[in-house]
Amino acid sequence: MPVRYLIVDDEEPGRINLRLALADYPDWQLVAECDGNAAARAALARHDVDVIFLDVQMPGETGLVLARELACLCEPPLIVFVTAFSAHAVDAFEVHALDYLLKPLDDTRLAHAVERAAAMLRQRQREAYGAALRDYAVAGAAPYPERIGVRSVGRIEQVVVDEILWMEAAGNYVELHLPARTVLHRITLNRLEALLDPARFLRVHRGAIVRRDQIASLATGGEGSHRLALRCGGVVPVSGSYLAALKAAMAF
Known part of the structure; x- marks a missing residue:
């Protein structure tokens, strides 16, 4: 069965570039091209759509407005944001398991987005994706x-931030x-740190962040090295x- 997709971008060159790039994927079927949210709503009312390539910055209503509307659906279409937003905004997309493409388009990044969306559709992850999208919509009003x-391959799992005891870098994961x-999340530690509440989490190493209430004791080793023992039994x-x-945090 083909993957039915919708392109929403107020700029015609952007729509054309994306359409031509997606022509390399024979299993992907273009349903409509829309120059804004109003046209997108009309297309969604007429057609079944699996994936939406949604421009973020558009005059009038931004793409985020439509995304939050779709978040109300039980099984919304998968959204791939097309954005020139800052890195911090992109972090927000990633942490809620939404995908994104940066302008100008990169063929390799597009291929990854296409593969990820197809895998989620094969594994019937629309309901789990809907939960992630609702989290994103709620997070828009929260810091x-x-x-x-x-995200793992084609799957989404919801992890409560308060349940994370500590985290460590593993390459791009x-x-x-x-x-x-232990859960492996495809995001860098720097990107994740930007979205964590500093009142609840503390970075103690370039490769480690701990939950503040897990801090137990600090030990000094050879050559001036330091290791932090956590209440859960971990050592960082x-x-x-x-x-x-860290010492300032332990003084309280």
């Missing part, structure tokens, strides 16, 4: 997310350490550049 949509298991290295902030 920090309460849940994270963790982050290992989220929960009370009974501490680098010198974060030592003062």
Whole structure:
């Protein structure tokens, strides 16, 4: 069955470029091209749509307005944002398991987005995606997310931020350490840190962030190294550049 998709962009060159790029995927079928949210709503009323490529910055209503409307649906179409937004805004898309493309389009990044969307559709993840999208809509009015949509291959899992005891970098992934298991999330530690409440989480190393209420004791090793013991039993290295902030946190 073909993947039915919709392009929403107020600029015609943007629509044309995306349509031509997606022509390389024979299983993907264009339903309509829309120059704004009003046309997109009309197209969605007439057609079944699996994936929407949605421009963020449009005059009048932004693409985020339509995304939040779609969040009310039980099984909304998958949304791939097309954006020239800042890195922080892109972080917000990632942490809620939404996909995005930066302008100008990159063929490799588009291929990844197409593959990810197709995998989610094959595994019937529309309902889980709907939950992630609702989290994103709620987070628009809150400074920090309460849940994270963790992506694996074609799947989404909701992780409550308050259940994360500590986290460590693993290349372009982050290992989220929960009370009974560890979850691998495809995001960098720097990007995730930007969205965490600093009153609840503290970076102690370039590769580690801990929940403040997990801080137990600090030990000094050979050659001036430091290691932080956590209440959950974990042990995390501490680098010198974060030592003062850690000691200040332990003083309270």
